[in-house]
Amino acid sequence: MLGATMDNNLAAPPSFNDPWSASSDPFPHAQDTFNHAISPDFRDAYVRRWNFNIQQQLGDDWFLQVAYAGKNSHKLNDPREVNMAAWRPGATDRNIQQLRQFLAQYCGSVSSLRADGDSTCNAMKLLLQKRFPMWAEGRTVELRGEFYDLLNRPNLGNPNANVRSPAFGRITRAGDSRVVQVALRYDV
Numbered sequence: 810m811l812g813a814t815m816d817n818n819l820a821a822p823p824s825f826n827d828p829w830s831a832s833s834d835p836f837p838h839a840q841d842t843f844n845h846a847i848s849p850d851f852r853d854a855y856v857r858r859w860n861f862n863i864q865q866q867l868g869d870d871w872f873l874q875v876a877y878a879g880k881n882s883h884k885l886n887d888p889r890e891v892n893m894a895a896w897r898p899g900a901t902d903r904n905i906q907q908l909r910q911f912l913a914q915y916c917g918s919v920s921s922l923r924a925d926g927d928s929t930c931n932a933m934k935l936l937l938q939k940r941f942p943m944w945a946e947g948r949t950v951e952l953r954g955e956f957y958d959l960l961n962r963p964n965l966g967n968p969n970a971n972v973r974s975p976a977f978g979r980i981t982r983a984g985d986s987r988v989v990q991v992a993l994r995y996d997v
Contacts, residue, residue, distance in 0.1 A: 844892075844916055844917070844918070844919045844920070845919070845920050845921075845922065846891070846919065846920070846921045846922070847921075847922045848921060848922060848923045848924065850923075850924070851922060851923065851924045852884050852924045853884065853924075854882060854883065854884045854885050854886065854924065854926075855882070855883055855884060856880060856881070856882045856883075857880070857881045857882075858878070858879070858880050859878075859879050859880075860876070860877060860878040860879065861876070861877050862874065862875070862876040862877075863875045863876075870939055870940045870941070870942075871937075871938070871939055872936070872937075872938040872939075872940075873935075873936070873937055873938075874934075874935070874936040874938075875933070875934070875935055875936075876933070876934045876936075877931075877932070877933050877934075878930075878931075878932045878933075879929075879930065879931050879932070880928070880929070880930040881927075881928075881929050881930075882926075882927065882928040882929075883927055884924040884925065884926070885924070885926030885927065885928060886922060886923075886924060886926065887922075887923045887924070887925055887926035888920050888921070888922050888923075889920070889921050889923060890918060890919070890920060890921075891911075891919050891920070891921045892909050892910055892911050892912075892916055892917070892918060892919035893909070893910065893918075894906075894908035894909050894910075895908050895909075895910060896908070896972060900972070931960045931961070932957070932958055932960065932961070933958070933959040933960045934955065934956065934957050934958075934959070935955070935956040935959060936953070936954070936955050936956075937953070937954045938951060938952070938953045938954075939951070939952045939953075947996075948995070948996060948997060949995075949996045950993065950994070950995050950996075951992075951993070951994040951995075951996065952991075952992075952993055953991070953992045953993075953994070954989070954990070954991050954992075955989070955990045955991075955992075956987070956988075956989055956990075957987065957988040957989075957990070958985075958986065958987050958988060959987065961986045961987060962986060963983045963984070963986045964983060964984035964985075964986060965980050965982075965983050965984075966980055966981065966982030966983060966984070967980070968980050969981060
Protein backbone atom coordinates (compact mmCIF):
# COMPACT_ATOMS: atom_id res chain seq x y z
CA MET A 810 0.00 0.00 0.00
CA LEU A 811 1.37 3.32 -0.95
CA GLY A 812 1.82 5.35 2.21
CA ALA A 813 -1.44 4.16 3.83
CA THR A 814 -1.65 3.33 7.49
CA MET A 815 -4.43 1.56 9.38
CA ASP A 816 -5.34 2.33 12.94
CA ASN A 817 -7.09 -0.18 15.15
CA ASN A 818 -9.43 1.90 17.33
CA LEU A 819 -11.22 -1.08 18.88
CA ALA A 820 -10.76 -1.62 22.55
CA ALA A 821 -9.12 -4.91 23.28
CA PRO A 822 -10.66 -7.17 24.38
CA PRO A 823 -14.11 -6.39 22.83
CA SER A 824 -16.77 -5.39 25.38
CA PHE A 825 -20.53 -5.90 25.63
CA ASN A 826 -21.00 -2.73 27.68
CA ASP A 827 -23.55 -0.15 26.54
CA PRO A 828 -21.82 1.82 23.74
CA TRP A 829 -24.15 4.80 24.28
CA SER A 830 -23.59 5.19 28.02
CA ALA A 831 -21.52 8.34 27.52
CA SER A 832 -23.96 9.91 25.01
CA SER A 833 -27.65 9.80 24.14
CA ASP A 834 -29.12 6.79 22.35
CA PRO A 835 -29.42 7.59 18.60
CA PHE A 836 -32.32 5.09 18.32
CA PRO A 837 -34.68 5.94 21.19
CA HIS A 838 -37.67 3.67 21.70
CA ALA A 839 -40.95 5.34 22.51
CA GLN A 840 -42.88 3.22 24.99
CA ASP A 841 -46.28 4.24 23.74
CA THR A 842 -45.77 2.85 20.23
CA PHE A 843 -48.02 0.05 19.06
CA ASN A 844 -46.44 -3.23 18.06
CA HIS A 845 -48.22 -5.79 15.92
CA ALA A 846 -47.78 -9.52 15.43
CA ILE A 847 -49.56 -11.80 12.98
CA SER A 848 -50.30 -15.33 14.09
CA PRO A 849 -48.47 -18.00 12.03
CA ASP A 850 -51.78 -19.82 11.47
CA PHE A 851 -53.48 -16.69 10.04
CA ARG A 852 -55.70 -17.52 7.04
CA ASP A 853 -58.01 -15.56 4.77
CA ALA A 854 -61.63 -15.31 5.87
CA TYR A 855 -64.45 -16.90 3.92
CA VAL A 856 -68.21 -16.37 3.88
CA ARG A 857 -71.07 -18.66 2.87
CA ARG A 858 -74.49 -17.20 2.01
CA TRP A 859 -77.79 -18.84 1.17
CA ASN A 860 -81.43 -17.79 0.83
CA PHE A 861 -84.83 -18.91 -0.32
CA ASN A 862 -88.13 -17.20 -0.93
CA ILE A 863 -91.64 -18.64 -1.12
CA GLN A 864 -94.56 -16.57 -2.44
CA GLN A 865 -98.15 -17.75 -2.55
CA GLN A 866 -101.39 -16.07 -3.51
CA LEU A 867 -104.25 -17.19 -1.26
CA GLY A 868 -107.62 -16.70 -2.88
CA ASP A 869 -108.18 -13.51 -4.83
CA ASP A 870 -107.18 -10.94 -2.22
CA TRP A 871 -104.48 -12.46 0.05
CA PHE A 872 -100.76 -12.73 -0.59
CA LEU A 873 -98.18 -14.50 1.61
CA GLN A 874 -94.40 -14.35 1.30
CA VAL A 875 -91.81 -16.10 3.47
CA ALA A 876 -88.14 -15.25 2.88
CA TYR A 877 -85.05 -16.61 4.61
CA ALA A 878 -81.43 -15.48 4.30
CA GLY A 879 -78.46 -16.99 6.10
CA LYS A 880 -74.77 -16.19 6.35
CA ASN A 881 -71.91 -18.04 7.98
CA SER A 882 -68.40 -16.52 8.20
CA HIS A 883 -65.20 -18.20 9.39
CA LYS A 884 -61.59 -17.16 10.08
CA LEU A 885 -62.53 -13.51 10.63
CA ASN A 886 -59.76 -11.16 11.77
CA ASP A 887 -59.66 -11.10 15.55
CA PRO A 888 -57.06 -8.72 17.00
CA ARG A 889 -56.09 -9.38 20.62
CA GLU A 890 -53.99 -7.42 23.04
CA VAL A 891 -51.20 -9.72 24.29
CA ASN A 892 -49.36 -7.20 26.46
CA MET A 893 -52.26 -5.75 28.37
CA ALA A 894 -51.79 -3.92 31.61
CA ALA A 895 -52.87 -5.80 34.71
CA TRP A 896 -55.59 -3.81 36.45
CA ARG A 897 -55.28 -3.24 40.15
CA PRO A 898 -56.37 -0.54 42.59
CA GLY A 899 -54.49 2.68 41.94
CA ALA A 900 -54.14 2.03 38.19
CA THR A 901 -54.41 5.19 36.11
CA ASP A 902 -53.69 6.30 32.57
CA ARG A 903 -50.34 7.62 33.79
CA ASN A 904 -49.00 4.37 35.25
CA ILE A 905 -50.50 1.92 32.76
CA GLN A 906 -47.10 1.28 31.13
CA GLN A 907 -45.58 -0.01 34.39
CA LEU A 908 -48.49 -2.46 34.74
CA ARG A 909 -47.88 -4.25 31.43
CA GLN A 910 -47.12 -7.96 31.63
CA PHE A 911 -44.13 -8.26 29.31
CA LEU A 912 -41.09 -6.01 28.94
CA ALA A 913 -42.87 -2.94 30.29
CA GLN A 914 -39.70 -0.86 29.96
CA TYR A 915 -39.51 -1.54 26.19
CA CYS A 916 -42.95 -2.42 24.82
CA GLY A 917 -46.30 -0.73 24.95
CA SER A 918 -49.39 -2.26 23.43
CA VAL A 919 -48.77 -5.43 21.41
CA SER A 920 -51.64 -6.54 19.20
CA SER A 921 -51.73 -10.09 17.84
CA LEU A 922 -53.85 -10.60 14.73
CA ARG A 923 -55.50 -14.01 14.58
CA ALA A 924 -57.97 -15.56 12.17
CA ASP A 925 -60.27 -17.41 14.52
CA GLY A 926 -63.39 -15.24 14.58
CA ASP A 927 -66.77 -16.63 13.50
CA SER A 928 -70.08 -15.00 12.65
CA THR A 929 -73.54 -16.38 11.93
CA CYS A 930 -76.65 -14.56 10.77
CA ASN A 931 -80.12 -16.02 10.17
CA ALA A 932 -82.90 -13.71 9.04
CA MET A 933 -86.51 -14.48 8.22
CA LYS A 934 -89.13 -12.13 6.85
CA LEU A 935 -92.86 -12.80 6.72
CA LEU A 936 -95.17 -10.65 4.58
CA LEU A 937 -98.93 -10.87 4.71
CA GLN A 938 -100.96 -8.66 2.38
CA LYS A 939 -104.73 -8.20 1.85
CA ARG A 940 -106.33 -6.20 -0.97
CA PHE A 941 -109.74 -4.65 -0.55
CA PRO A 942 -111.54 -3.64 -3.75
CA MET A 943 -113.12 -0.19 -3.54
CA TRP A 944 -116.42 1.09 -4.86
CA ALA A 945 -114.77 2.86 -7.82
CA GLU A 946 -113.47 0.96 -10.82
CA GLY A 947 -109.76 -0.09 -10.50
CA ARG A 948 -109.19 1.39 -7.03
CA THR A 949 -108.03 -0.73 -4.12
CA VAL A 950 -106.83 -0.44 -0.56
CA GLU A 951 -103.98 -2.67 0.44
CA LEU A 952 -103.22 -3.62 4.05
CA ARG A 953 -99.77 -5.04 4.50
CA GLY A 954 -97.97 -6.48 7.53
CA GLU A 955 -94.24 -7.26 7.47
CA PHE A 956 -92.40 -9.13 10.20
CA TYR A 957 -88.59 -8.91 10.02
CA ASP A 958 -85.94 -10.98 11.77
CA LEU A 959 -88.32 -13.58 13.17
CA LEU A 960 -85.42 -15.93 14.00
CA ASN A 961 -83.20 -13.35 15.70
CA ARG A 962 -82.30 -13.34 19.33
CA PRO A 963 -81.36 -10.04 21.02
CA ASN A 964 -78.19 -8.42 19.66
CA LEU A 965 -76.35 -7.48 22.84
CA GLY A 966 -73.92 -4.56 22.92
CA ASN A 967 -70.37 -4.67 24.26
CA PRO A 968 -69.78 -4.65 28.01
CA ASN A 969 -68.95 -1.30 29.60
CA ALA A 970 -65.12 -1.06 29.54
CA ASN A 971 -64.78 2.05 31.73
CA VAL A 972 -63.06 0.82 34.92
CA ARG A 973 -64.26 3.87 36.87
CA SER A 974 -67.93 3.31 35.98
CA PRO A 975 -70.31 1.58 38.40
CA ALA A 976 -71.59 -0.36 35.36
CA PHE A 977 -68.10 -1.75 34.56
CA GLY A 978 -68.35 -5.16 32.86
CA ARG A 979 -72.12 -4.95 32.39
CA ILE A 980 -73.95 -5.04 29.08
CA THR A 981 -76.34 -2.09 29.11
CA ARG A 982 -77.41 -1.91 25.44
CA ALA A 983 -79.12 -4.23 22.98
CA GLY A 984 -80.07 -3.74 19.35
CA ASP A 985 -83.50 -4.41 17.88
CA SER A 986 -84.16 -8.13 17.68
CA ARG A 987 -87.46 -8.16 15.77
CA VAL A 988 -89.30 -5.52 13.75
CA VAL A 989 -92.98 -5.36 12.82
CA GLN A 990 -94.15 -2.93 10.17
CA VAL A 991 -97.77 -2.25 9.13
CA ALA A 992 -98.70 -0.23 6.04
CA LEU A 993 -101.89 0.91 4.39
CA ARG A 994 -101.90 1.93 0.74
CA TYR A 995 -104.60 3.41 -1.44
CA ASP A 996 -104.22 2.82 -5.19
CA VAL A 997 -105.81 5.40 -7.46
